[in-house]
Amino acid sequence: MAGRMLRWGLPRDPRAVPHLLAFVVTAVATVLVVRGALAATGYPQIGGGGLHVAHVLWGGLLMTVAIGTLLSFVGPVARPLAAIVGGIGFGLFIDEVGKFVTADTDYFYRPAVAIMYVVLVLLVLGMHWLHGRRPLQPAEYLASALDEAVAGVAGGLDDQRRDEARQRLALAGGLPGSAAVGDLLDQIPHDPSELIDPTRAVARRLRWLNRIWTAPMALSLTKGLLVLQTLATLVTLLVLGLIALLEPGEQIAEAESFATAASTAGATASAICVIIGTLRRKREPASALAWLQRAVLVDLLVTRVFAFALEEFAAVPSVLLDLAMLTVLGVAQARAQASAVSPAAPPSSS
Numbered sequence: 055m056a057g058r059m060l061r062w063g064l065p066r067d068p069r070a071v072p073h074l075l076a077f078v079v080t081a082v083a084t085v086l087v088v089r090g091a092l093a094a095t096g097y098p099q100i101g102g103g104g105l106h107v108a109h110v111l112w113g114g115l116l117m118t119v120a121i122g123t124l125l126s127f128v129g130p131v132a133r134p135l136a137a138i139v140g141g142i143g144f145g146l147f148i149d150e151v152g153k154f155v156t157a158d159t160d161y162f163y164r165p166a167v168a169i170m171y172v173v174l175v176l177l178v179l180g181m182h183w184l185h186g187r188r189p190l191q192p193a194e195y196l197a198s199a200l201d202e203a204v205a206g207v208a209g210g211l212d213d214q215r216r217d218e219a220r221q222r223l224a225l226a227g228g229l230p231g232s233a234a235v236g237d238l239l240d241q242i243p244h245d246p247s248e249l250i251d252p253t254r255a256v257a258r259r260l261r262w263l264n265r266i267w268t269a270p271m272a273l274s275l276t277k278g279l280l281v282l283q284t285l286a287t288l289v290t291l292l293v294l295g296l297i298a299l300l301e302p303g304e305q306i307a308e309a310e311s312f313a314t315a316a317s318t319a320g321a322t323a324s325a326i327c328v329i330i331g332t333l334r335r336k337r338e339p340a341s342a343l344a345w346l347q348r349a350v351l352v353d354l355l356v357t358r359v360f361a362f363a364l365e366e367f368a369a370v371p372s373v374l375l376d377l378a379m380l381t382v383l384g385v386a387q388a389r390a391q392a393s394a395v396s397p398a399a400p401p402s403s404s
Contacts, residue, residue: 057191060191065191065194065198066190066194067130067133067194067201068190068198068222069130070184071181071185072253072257073134073137074137074181075181076134076137076253076256077137077138077141077144078141078174079141080137080141080142081141081148081174082145084141084142084144084146085145085148085149085170086367086370088146088149108150109149110147110149110150110153113142113143113144113145113149113150114143115143116140116146117144118143119139120136120137120139120143123135123139124136128208129202129204129205130201130205131205131248132249135250135252138252148174151166151169151170151173152169164363164366167362167363167367168360168363170362171362171373172359175354175355192227195222195225196222196223196226196229196231198219199220199223199226199235199239200235200238202218203238203239203242206219206239206242206245207238210243211242211244212245212246212248213244215248216239216242216244220236267381273382273383276379276382276383277335277346279379280328280346280349280350281332283353283375283376284324284328284349284353285325288318288321288322292318313360313363314360316356319356320352320353320356320357320359321353321357323356324349324353324356325349327345327346327349328346328349331343331345331349339390343386343387343390344387347380347383347384347387350379350380350383351380358372358376
């Protein structure tokens with residue numbers, strides 16, 4: 055797949071994942087801000103004389119600005135801003151999905167939140183399919199280093215961008231053209247003034263989170279929270295199921311019953327993964343971590359989809375907790391894998 059994309063002239067960008075994550079996170083934040091602001095202001099209408107300028111139009115405008123920016127400028131400098139602007143536009147667009155899947159253009163259509171969540175999950179899965187399954191090729195690192203140099207030809211490079219370009223060039227492994235790119239980087243003048251990169255700025259602000267993900271107690275706390283969350287989810291869904299059965303006369307009872315059953319199935323599968331991971335924690339710690347990760351992924355990809363259909367935005371805190379636990383488990387698994395592949399110390403000679 056990677057070789058075919060290279061033959062088509064489509065090398066992947068080493069900075070693509072932060073940019074795509076910025077797009078998704080900005081879209082989610084936009085939806086939450088818009089919903090909160092509208093609720094606080096009584097859902098005002100912009101326009102008059104029977105007209106209403108829906109914010110889906112502003113979303114389309116911002117996505118057009120983002121695409122136009124990417125098509126207008128050479129080099130990687132514009133991509134972070136385009137990711138943020140495009141994310142805001144996409145958030146404004148997807149927030150009104152309820153109007154376009156119902157005959158009466160119902161903004162408050164209950165499954166709309168679940169539809170938004172599924173779309174965002176598909177975006178993340180697509181990102182993982184493209185960037186997470188295979189490591190970058192040396193030719194892609196070379197193309198990225200040249201891309202950075204191209205941006206610097208016109209206005210220079212600051213120290214950080216030059217160093218990153220050299221690191222990628224080193225990963226290119228001496229491919230034909232590497233020496234020429236290195237010479238080009240040497241000749242580009244120093245320029246400390248760069249267009250602000252929102253993704254880097256946020257990453258610098260959130261460096262303190264690394265201490266949380268790697269704290270000794272983080273993994274133990276995550277395991278405990280995962281067990282408690284699974285139990286709480288099962289209890290909550292059982293209560294909702296009883297309520298749906300006791301009130302069969304409501305128009306949405308059938309849909310709620312299906313969503314409750316599907317959520318219960320997902321929570322049950324997640325609970326099974328947690329039990330397996332807990333039983334293997336001493337004998338096979340790496341396998342235990344993998345099973346706990348599966349539990350969180352099942353919760354995110356199955357249970358939470360239908361939880362959004364039942365609870366709407368009340369399910370957001372649970373998703374944030376899942377993402378935090380998945381991060382801690384991912385860090386722990388990466389450490390375990392690094393320890394497993396590290397070469398053993400040579401025996402001491404006597």
